[in-house]
Amino acid sequence: MKTYNLALIPGDGIGVDVTDAAIEVLGAAAKDRFAFKTTTFPWSCEYYLEHGSMMPDDGVETLRGFDAIYLGAVGWPETVPDSVSLHGLLLPIRKAFNQYANIRPHRLLAGVEGPLKTEGFDILCIRENTEGEYSGAGGRVHQGKDNEVAVETSVFTRAGVERILRFGFEQARARRGLLTSVTKSNAQKYSMVFWDEVTRELAAEYPDVTVSHMHIDAMAAKMVMAPQDLDVVVASNLFGDILTDLGAAIQGGLGFAASANINPDRSAPSMFEPVHGSAPDIAGKNIANPIAAIWSVAQMLEHLGEADAAAAVLGAIETATGKGIGIRPGLNTTQEITAAVIAALEA
Amino acid sequence: MKTYNLALIPGDGIGVDVTDAAIEVLGAAAKDRFAFKTTTFPWSCEYYLEHGSMMPDDGVETLRGFDAIYLGAVGWPETVPDSVSLHGLLLPIRKAFNQYANIRPHRLLAGVEGPLKTEGFDILCIRENTEGEYSGAGGRVHQGKDNEVAVETSVFTRAGVERILRFGFEQARARRGLLTSVTKSNAQKYSMVFWDEVTRELAAEYPDVTVSHMHIDAMAAKMVMAPQDLDVVVASNLFGDILTDLGAAIQGGLGFAASANINPDRSAPSMFEPVHGSAPDIAGKNIANPIAAIWSVAQMLEHLGEADAAAAVLGAIETATGKGIGIRPGLNTTQEITAAVIAALEA
């Protein structure tokens, strides 16, 4: 029986609540399939207030040896600006470990009602996760003066664009064979025209995949008007970020949106985290929806090669939601939802 | 009786169809309220293929003397890349005439059914229209090589950010007093942190306006999950672009989304255009929905000080849609919809 070494970073706010829930479910899924050991790291905004940094200098190196990283949520804007907390923990891990593929599935779970009249969609968003609009390059000149100028530079490398698109083509091939590449090449004539070119080059290698090019504005509209036409969607860091919150919305809310930060060549650990943030207003109240976090556990199991366990977790989630558990905010506590998923797993 | 001098740029594809419709309606609205003269400029992708540029070198100067500019749509990607056609016509006009406020209203017209289960929203999106992510600054290094890098720089000036936010605060004051400023300051720590700072500074001058700060990803989700909570939304060029296509989607589609490119200090003409593009696939078929284009005429009349005529046009649109005319693609021809609006105007 394999034993997995997992690093847990519960982080801030409801990150802690949902990580607890996720790991309970992981325990039930392990059964006689596999074993796991967890090491919990207290890196968070609280940690920052005490130590002046979100994690120790050797934080990233400490994580390198693990089989996977599970993260709850990061951020507590009342005391630490998000620009500090996220650039101090979440974003550097994604970059350092080349977790360049951020995978986010969007479909309605059994029993869940979304805000759209349409229901039958099944989208896999693949977001570039290491460069682009969140490269962190930029600066401010004449700060505080009337003539102040702030610049922020998106940086796209050929290797970076190629690998995420290639990953998308492979996923499309394994699904319904449709890939939508999202840019804004009519207005951003360097970065996005470049992305379009690379897409066209790669398309020649995947004649079995149907490629469609869309601008981010039209794509946002499409997610709402005809999401059933979409299969695999590949987008830059920012565009993927926006589309996956939109995806979360159409699947009933952020409480249902799972996310995997994958290093496909496995040269470093991958990281799994729900899309939602730390939600300070509901932290510690036992009311956060743990389903996104639990779904992210299923993604982690899939990545570790435990396909059976992954399917069992996903099935258990839908058994619970199919019975109406956790399908609307305020309906059930975090514990009730977790217990229902575990009961379904053990049944 | 005042006479307005209007420049018409029908542009490409259905831009031509809907401009015809819009000007017919304008004629009916004028009645004994005002007179107008139109001068039509053939600047378009066809013009480009003949002349090597989207408009003559002195194109912008030619437009300067007009009271307003009406534009249909620009782009014909099969023959001219969008990055060329838009940077050659639409974007330079917006910049040259300091049309920094792009105003886009989002609500369901009478009779129109949107894709959301929710219906009662009334949002005014105000998009920065001259700088930011569409500044056009950037470049490509090692083009075509394995080590290629493309960069695209967003440029935000204090004057640019201040004036659009101030415009937003004024609009919020005249409406329900709620302003939502949209950034992504947790990931873009130069440009968007700067925007947040300016928002906070100005908020002090408008104590009667309630300000809320949202990230673009969460905002996209909110447009779908709780649009009824929004009033005035102010966003950068790119974020406003995305949110207004999303706004168009929730109001039933791009056929209903109007847009005004306003120079608030009136030092140069403003420009009015539907949000939709040239839609080559349905061009010239008499099936484009002219309602967005006609609504943009109402915005133009409002801007020219013809509030009565503007209200009459908007009322006539809703009389028509209230009767079910033009509320779904394929239901009526462009001409039928136009005729119904004119009939309502004349009734």
Ligand SMILES: CC(C)[C@H](C(=O)O)[C@@H](O)C(=O)O
């Ligand atoms: C065509 C394109 C350049 C334009 C824009 O992004 O400004 C359009 O999408 C719009 O919203 O007016």
Ligand SMILES: CC(C)[C@H](C(=O)O)[C@@H](O)C(=O)O
């Ligand atoms: C918190 C933020 C920096 C993060 C991101 O934009 O990457 C989040 O929105 C996400 O989608 O994972």
